[in-house]
Amino acid sequence: MTHDTAPRPRPARQRILAAADELFYSRGVLSTGIDAVTDHADVARKSLYNNFASKDDLVHAWLEQRHRDWRGYYDARVAAAQGEGSVDGAGLVLAVFDAYLDHAMAAGEGFRGCGLLNTAAGYPPDSAVRQLVRRQKQEVEDLLALGSPTHADMLSHLLEGAVTRAGLEGSPDRLHRAREQAAVILGARTVPEGGQG
Template identity: 55%
Template sequence: MSDTGQGATGPVRRRPARERLLSAAAHRFYADGVAATGIDTITTEAGVAKKSLYNNFSSKADLVRAYLEARHEEWRGLYRARLEQAEGPRGGVLAVFDAYADHAAFAYERGFRGCGLLNAAAELPAGDEGRAVVRRSKEEVEALLAGHLADLLPERPEQARVMAEHLAFLLEGAVARAGLEGDDRRLRRARALAADLLEQM
């Protein structure tokens, strides 16, 4: 299959096979689940031969890990965009919540199904490297909250740490409920609760 197509002004370069495979995997893994999505489904949607998948990824497990890392990086981009608009440490904390809501608002094929990382981790066996990727992602989110709270409460580091854990729990609970209900209302409510807590500090 050629990597070029014909556009209105001449040949148009198609995306690299690795990029198309990751895009197809992200689409199908989120919509259908990791276990239910076979390699043939991904290569068909990506428009590449099966050999191309194994030229780019050593196994399906390797593709799953790449998907998880890419999804977290996608969230990081949403967070950075929100952070640019945030004012002070309180705004930084709320930027974390806003980035989750932004992720939930994407036009998913079957609607919002909750955190793609946790959904995938629930299907992976204990000890799988994919679960470690998800754990690192969640630890990073809590660390971001802790950093903003440390700036807000420089004289009370222990309170900042405890509050970061509290808000991380609030966020994860909200995303789980939002996934069950298929929209971002719980995330918006969690953001409002977080804002109220911050105002009390």
């Protein structure tokens, strides 16, 4: 019995989301048309509409995927810290900052800041996109509050300001500094990025 070891092609929905991730993040949602996404995904336009009701539906699915990706980085950071011992409040907060750094590093040379904020900026305040991003950002603030209820608002402002400036500068340096500042705010001993110190 022989087994075909050739990789199976990814379903059209996955290819479309991967193409949207690359193009929406690098070019911006409003600057990227459906044809660019379908060409990049190597699918027919009909395939896109078989999987997504509209471009707005695709944008929502993409934003949800980006947030899930970030949450995966956060969960991995917390799990790694737990594997090294107990995680205190400062460790939970710094895991949020580390997850932002992990997401930034995954973008590599193409780092443009927070894809959620970049996208929300192009939509009206009462739009469904803005509402979704607000919920996602509130989840991040809630995670900060788990580690430091009294400083969550301040830490959220520090984090979001740093990621915005980092995106403008095309470098995660501001996020590294914000992480150091968060440790100072929390009165934490110096905790190296990547784990408990």
